[in-house]
Amino acid sequence: MVPVFWHWLILGSALIALEAMVPGTFLLWPGISAFLTGILAYVAPGLGWEVHGVVFAVLTVASAVLGRRLYARLRQPVSDQPLLNKRGEQLIGSRHVLDGALQNGRGRMTIGDTTWSVAGPDLPAGTKVVVTAIDGNCLHVTAADA
Known part of the structure; x- marks a missing residue:
């Protein structure tokens, strides 16, 4: 029987690979969450699939919110010429x-x-x-x- 953590690592790899082909950052956050859930499954192998599902869902929402805040901060460039091209x-x-x-x-x-x-x-x-x-x-x- 294959250890459960490999499923999460494969899912994370697939989501991030799809993210490379799809514009935006829609699949990046679930991909990161799947990797983190896989690490949790490796460290604590006795947890059931229900716990893995809840952890994955919570991590996906948390990483999406944090990622959105990070991108919002990075997308607002500070310029010494704010009226350039206006x-x-x-x-x-x-x-x-x-x-x-x-x-x-x-x-x-x-x-x-x-x-x-x-x-x-x-x-x-x-x-x-x-x-x-x-x-x-x-x-x-x-x-x-x-």
């Missing part, structure tokens, strides 16, 4: 001159080589404005103080 957000607070009048709260304005939709109070062409917010590709502006 061109619209870089424009907030900048001052520009309206190319055309804002009528009914809408208009267009060219900044550099890009034409932006603009929303704000009705203003004549040539008015100096400050970008206060961005919504998609629409800049929200207000009249700049002289």
Whole structure:
């Protein structure tokens, strides 16, 4: 008769091998849990299959929760340039001159080589404005103080 711990080690190996072929980390946590359950089965061979099943379930949930917290911490990179590649957000607070009048709260304005939709109070062409917010590709502006 084959010792029970080999079943858990084989299951852990199979789950981690499948994890290598499937995107994400869905099978990693049960694979780790199966390995740990196999180690427990080796150290304490007298435990029944019921105990092994409960230990496997608890370890799977615990490793998934801990792994999710670890990944959440690793996925939030700290940058010295948080607005890099966020061109619209870089424009907030900048001052520009309206190319055309804002009528009914809408208009267009060219900044550099890009034409932006603009929303704000009705203003004549040539008015100096400050970008206060961005919504998609629409800049929200207000009249700049002289």
